[in-house]
Amino acid sequence: MDGQSVQSGPRQVQVVFTTNFPDIELPEGKRQLLVPTDVRRYQLSQILNSESMLDTPAPIPFDFLVNGTFLRTTIDEYLTAHGLSSETTLSLQYVRSLIPPLYEASFEHDDWVSCVDVLSENSSARSWSSSGLVPGSERILSGSYDGLLRVWNKSGQVIATSSSAGAGGHTASIKSARYISSTKVASAGMDRTIRVWKYTESEDHFSGQLKPALELYGHKGYIHSIDVHGPSNLILSASQDDKIGIWTSAVSSAPEAPSSLLPSALTSKRRKLSTSTSTPQRGPLSLISAHTAPVQAVIFNPLDPTVAYSCGQDHTIRTFDLVTSRNVDTRTTSHPLFSIAALPGISTQLIAAGTSARHITLLDPRVSARTTQVMTLRGHTNLVSSIAPDPSSSYGLVSGSHDGTCRIWDLRSTRQGTKEEGGGVVGDAVYVIEREWTKGKKAVGGEGVKVFGVNWDVELGIVSAGEDKRVQINRGRGITEPGNA
Amino acid sequence: NIDPASLLPKLPRPEELKPFPTACSTLFRGHEGRVRSLALDPSGTWLASGGDDGTVRIWEASTGRQLWSSKVGDDEAVDVVRWRPGREAVILSAAAGDDIYLIVPPIQDPETEKKSQDVLDAGFGYATNATQTLTASGIRKEPVARWARPGSRLEEEGVLLKVSVRSTVKVISWHRRGDFFSTVSPTAQRSAVAIHTLSKHLTQIPFRRLPGIPQAVQFHPSRPLFFVATQRTIRSYDLQKQELVKIIQPGARWISSFDVHPGGDNLIVGSYDRRLLWHDLDLSARPYKTLRFHSKAIRAVKFHKGGFPLFADASDDGSLQIFHGKVVGDMMENATIVPVKVLKGHKVRSALGVMDVDWHPKEPWCASAGADGTCRMWM
Ligand SMILES: [Mg+2]
Numbered sequence: 001m002d003g004q005s006v007q008s009g010p011r012q013v014q015v016v017f018t019t020n021f022p023d024i025e026l027p028e029g030k031r032q033l034l035v036p037t038d039v040r041r042y043q044l045s046q047i048l049n050s051e052s053m054l055d056t057p058a059p060i061p062f063d064f065l066v067n068g069t070f071l072r073t074t075i076d077e078y079l080t081a082h083g084l085s086s087e088t089t090l091s092l093q094y095v096r097s098l099i100p101p102l103y104e105a106s107f108e109h110d111d112w113v114s115c116v117d118v119l120s121e122n123s124s125a126r127s128w129s130s131s132g133l134v135p136g137s138e139r140i141l142s143g144s145y146d147g148l149l150r151v152w153n154k155s156g157q158v159i160a161t162s163s164s165a166g167a168g169g170h171t172a173s174i175k176s177a178r179y180i181s182s183t184k185v186a187s188a189g190m191d192r193t194i195r196v197w198k199y200t201e202s203e204d205h206f207s208g209q210l211k212p213a214l215e216l217y218g219h220k221g222y223i224h225s226i227d228v229h230g231p232s233n234l235i236l237s238a239s240q241d242d243k244i245g246i247w248t249s250a251v252s253s254a255p256e257a258p259s260s261l262l263p264s265a266l267t268s269k270r271r272k273l274s275t276s277t278s279t280p281q282r283g284p285l286s287l288i289s290a291h292t293a294p295v296q297a298v299i300f301n302p303l304d305p306t307v308a309y310s311c312g313q314d315h316t317i318r319t320f321d322l323v324t325s326r327n328v329d330t331r332t333t334s335h336p337l338f339s340i341a342a343l344p345g346i347s348t349q350l351i352a353a354g355t356s357a358r359h360i361t362l363l364d365p366r367v368s369a370r371t372t373q374v375m376t377l378r379g380h381t382n383l384v385s386s387i388a389p390d391p392s393s394s395y396g397l398v399s400g401s402h403d404g405t406c407r408i409w410d411l412r413s414t415r416q417g418t419k420e421e422g423g424g425v426v427g428d429a430v431y432v433i434e435r436e437w438t439k440g441k442k443a444v445g446g447e448g449v450k451v452f453g454v455n456w457d458v459e460l461g462i463v464s465a466g467e468d469k470r471v472q473i474n475r476g477r478g479i480t481e482p483g484n485a
Numbered sequence: 486n487i488d489p490a491s492l493l494p495k496l497p498r499p500e501e502l503k504p505f506p507t508a509c510s511t512l513f514r515g516h517e518g519r520v521r522s523l524a525l526d527p528s529g530t531w532l533a534s535g536g537d538d539g540t541v542r543i544w545e546a547s548t549g550r551q552l553w554s555s556k557v558g559d560d561e562a563v564d565v566v567r568w569r570p571g572r573e574a575v576i577l578s579a580a581a582g583d584d585i586y587l588i589v590p591p592i593q594d595p596e597t598e599k600k601s602q603d604v605l606d607a608g609f610g611y612a613t614n615a616t617q618t619l620t621a622s623g624i625r626k627e628p629v630a631r632w633a634r635p636g637s638r639l640e641e642e643g644v645l646l647k648v649s650v651r652s653t654v655k656v657i658s659w660h661r662r663g664d665f666f667s668t669v670s671p672t673a674q675r676s677a678v679a680i681h682t683l684s685k686h687l688t689q690i691p692f693r694r695l696p697g698i699p700q701a702v703q704f705h706p707s708r709p710l711f712f713v714a715t716q717r718t719i720r721s722y723d724l725q726k727q728e729l730v731k732i733i734q735p736g737a738r739w740i741s742s743f744d745v746h747p748g749g750d751n752l753i754v755g756s757y758d759r760r761l762l763w764h765d766l767d768l769s770a771r772p773y774k775t776l777r778f779h780s781k782a783i784r785a786v787k788f789h790k791g792g793f794p795l796f797a798d799a800s801d802d803g804s805l806q807i808f809h810g811k812v813v814g815d816m817m818e819n820a821t822i823v824p825v826k827v828l829k830g831h832k833v834r835s836a837l838g839v840m841d842v843d844w845h846p847k848e849p850w851c852a853s854a855g856a857d858g859t860c861r862m863w864m
Contacts, residue, residue, distance in 0.1 A: 112548075112550065145550065173550070190552075192594055219594075220594040220596065220597065221530075221594070222530075240528075240530060260595060260596050261594060261595055261596060262595070263595075265595035265596070265599070293847065294528075294530070313529075313847075313848075336848060338547075356510075356848070356850075356864055357504075357864075381508070382508075382510055382864075383510060383547070383864070402510065402511070402548075420500075444509055444512055444830060445509040445510055445511045445512035445549070445861060445862070446510070446511065446512075446549075447512040447514065447549070450548065450549075452548075467548075
């Protein structure tokens with residue numbers, strides 16, 4: 001021995017247990033405790049559940065956050081990694097452990113499904129509707145490569161199907177569809193049009209009708225995605241023609257349609273047969289040329305509908321002032337961007353963008369924020385085609401990818417990126433949802449399994465659409481904010 | 486003692502040369518039998534393919550979805566598909582047997598479709614078919630090619646023009662401005678290489694005699710030069726002065742394909758005898774580098790044209806080899822060539838592997854056509 005005394009037993013550290021959830025809060029006198037430094041999450045969870053602490057009737061698995069990041073090592077390793085001594089008092093914030101997103105159902109289609117939206121008590125379209133929903137009447141809207149929209153109830157029954165090409169429907173595949181209200185729907189896709197539909201249901205709610213109300217012309221390329229804002233009647237579109245469209249769903253205030261882009265301008269015999277019915281045809285309020293390559297996605301800022309964010313194959317994320325149609329900010333990343341979502345974030349607004357390079361980039365779009373990248377989420381093995389925020393947490397999001405999976409991310413679960421990853425803050429998925437029928441089998445080039453659209457609803461869970469001609473539902477409640485379950 | 490290897494310049498490691506394609510991102514399945522040719526359109530939106538089943542197909546490049554198909558070959562395979570350069574019109578060319586088809590696929594907006602049709606129809610005013618020249622002996626001379634409508638079935642599908650030559654067309658190569666394209670019919674002897682003028686519906690035979698059987702042709706990316714590869718040599722001609730400029734001897738026994746670097750001063754050549762050769766046209770008639778990476782024939786070689794220092798080859802061994810190939814402006818400095826990735830996945834069928842390769846116009850992504858009936862996109 002070199003004269004230093006060897007401690008009998010493991011080192012100990014003073015911890016303070018805190019939580020944001022009153023139902024699992026410790027009595028004031030029990031919150032401080034001396035614990036061995038070699039314990040991990042599991043032992044800490046056992047300590048919390050014990051008779052002298054929470055005295056839970058059945059054990060609740062807990063996760064622990066130190067400084068906003070999940071504890072994934074022993075306390076000792078954490079202290080060493082952060083250059084802290086064991087004299088420190090460590091604040092451990094505890095939350096219920098994540099619940100795996102269980103598979104619930106699949107709704108089968110005739111063709112690839114490109115997009116899904118949900119109408120439920122908590123969805124934004126519900127808040128833009130004049131009347132409330134009948135209990136249990138949540139609806140799922142799907143758009144398919146067969147050019148049809150379908151409205152489903154929770155049990156997987158089709159309540160309504162949109163008109164076919166000859167009867168005022170889309171003349172090519174649908175790429176994006178959104179609820180504007182409980183009675184109004186917008187859709188867009190490869191026929192370069194946006195169509196607005198009036199939706200009604202029968203008294204018994206077992207059948208309904210999607211009636212064409214408006215056709216919008218102006219784009220010269222596929223429309224990859226749209227977003228809607230009910231109160232202002234505004235629709236945003238992202239197109240292959242490098243442009244962003246601003247449109248109104250109110251027929252009376254919509255400008256005249258550009259005649260050279262109407263179906264009647266088509267010269268090929270084959271397509272002339274499928275001319276439209278008497279649905280009103282209108283043009284854009286504005287078409288913005290800012291991107292220098294196809295625009296893949298555009299969204300309203302959920303906190304301020306006069307602001308829009310877009311991303312595209314020109315590698316940029318752009319901010320627009322919709323009042324002036326001006327591109328007020330541009331952030332250039334290293335890869336083509338295919339999907340976008342706005343996350344309320346921890347203390348600020350964050351943008352998540354899905355890349356062709358198999359990761360998700362998180363950044364702060366505020367003009368004042370000069371640091372470009374906040375975090376990178378890694379794990380997908382193909383293009384990230386869609387992103388949706390967790391409706392009940394500011395830390396969660398779900399992404400869909402051409403690799404055939406949806407992945408759930410918790411922004412508190414991070415690590416330092418490796419040298420190969422280029423360093424920075426990296427997040428790994430907390431859960432991976434496969435297409436249920438594949439049983440985890442991998443497909444080359446995502447053949448048959450690509451996920452094209454994903455949505456996350458408080459009531460229904462994670463709803464995803466794919467090349468497997470299915471809408472798949474996984475229970476998603478309380479995954480990243482267990483206290484709300 | 487000095488190790489001679491230590492005196493060689495150190496090549497950068499592949500990881501330092503990112504980005505380049507590393508994995509199959511999309512599979513395109515639908516062809517029956519071999520896919521012989523493929524091409525990404527100038528916007529990167531659409532992938533066109535043609536194969537043994539006599540069909541030309543167009544796919545959504547990002548998803549693998551088939552958008553359009555037309556059977557142009559009755560019994561013949563579609564040997565080649567190539568897009569017309571430029572984004573103001575969307576026109577696809579394809580060849581099956583001794584017919585070249587010019588297509589305005591119904592995948593575009595009405596304005597662009599109209600423009601595209603106008604580009605194809607402009608030449609009808611010239612009526613070159615009607616003016617059959619008389620030879621000295623007074624016998625009617627058959628025109629070297631016939632430009633005509635291909636019939637109502639194909640016209641309704643968007644196949645709007647048919648140019649019939651005298652022998653099977655294996656290669657189509659467009660001039661950057663989109664008014665000229667050249668075709669190669671290796672078995673046609675005197676008329677093996679033809680140059681077609683779209684705006685006049687005119688076909689001309691630029692060379693009366695060629696020293697060997699033509700394999701491939703390319704227009705120079707910026708100057709009025711034209712390259713013709715026979716089995717063993719590549720000749721460059723000045724089209725305006727109508728004279729031979731240079732003879733390049735790659736040392737290959739049978740050239741399958743070649744491509745001109747977008748800068749115009751370097752060539753890559755692929756050969757059935759498994760060699761890939763890099764030529765610096767300023768340096769020598771002999772190759773600057775000979776690369777042997779494949780165990781079977783190389784069928785296609787292609788430079789990236791959108792700003793990345795990348796090139797690729799496609800081989801019957803079922804793989805694609807991706808190279809970093811950086812050309813420096815300085816005449817005294819040689820190009821840096823580093824193999825960075827082998828892309829595997831295509832199955833070998835009847836001793837045939839990867840038949841064609843093309844690059845995305847902007848991104849470091851490539852697409853391949855396989856004898857296994859699939860096309861693949863690599864990102
Ligand atoms: Mg040089």
